[in-house]
Amino acid sequence: MPELPEVETMRRGLAGVVGRKIASVEFPRSRVRPLSIEPAAATISRRIVGHTVAAVERRGKRIVIELAAAGAAARRGRLWLAIEPRMTGLMLVVEPPTEEHVRMVVGFGKVRGGGPPQRMLFWDRRGLGTIRLLDDRGLDAACGPHKHGPDGLVVTGGDLAARLAASRRAVKVALLDQRAVAGIGNIYAAEILFRCGVDPRMRCRRLPRDAWERIADVTRALLAEAVADEGSSIGDETYRTADNRVGRFQRRHRVYGREGAACTACGAAIVRIVQVQRATFFCPTCQRRA
């Protein structure tokens, strides 16, 4: 589910936890698969209780929480709690949709005056999400330049051309490659290419040189609009903001999930195809060879 706009909205929704001291960390009834948590739950708890949340950042589609230790421990370097929501993960500061799928609960110390959240939790229905406690090196290995290209909100035509212009891959498949540009997923890849008028099946190397500038411009603009709309919420138990509100960008979708419906620009029926095992939606008349 969450792509860049949704994760960025989660990040903003967690602003209230910055500066808070962690009083407790729980992983309810081991509802996190062993493979998706590292190190072991008990180790994470032991290592981060007492730390303060120094910052909440986003790396591509991950939330990355910087933790600061008090006193002498601070000299051992920073710690990062990296949460990757994958398909159905949510970061929440309010009641979760179900207790059953709560994977992690971080409790904060009481604060005078009351206002800020008392806890932050990770809820994940399908359980494909991951939780990792990392040091600086681990963070770099997980989402450094080797794994992530420029962020989708700031990517340039030059960035894309340098990474993709020689590629044989279909342009839609390439936009999902996080090493090329970080943060684009299946919804936004489709919407970006519709707005560019580019056929998702076009091979990167056959795109004209100026296409990359156009794709980058549209990518930044469209992702920024989606962030302003607090992301896309489709269906019931789906993406929500950290305080459990639905996003609004789904109203602006022009192709994603609209197979058979009329293109808002030309009236033709939107088509669904499969590329690399994933659905691709596009307008067969509006989207051509760039």
Place this chain on the structure above:
DNA sequence: CGTTCAACCTGGGCGC
């Protein structure tokens, strides 16, 4: 290098 497939999971929707 690039593609395909399976796997990791839960649950909604649909056809029969």
Place this chain on the structure above:
DNA sequence: TGCGCCCAGGTTGAAC
């Protein structure tokens, strides 16, 4: 109603 199948916003690793 129930059952089986397909589908879903993501990522990874193995096989070809």
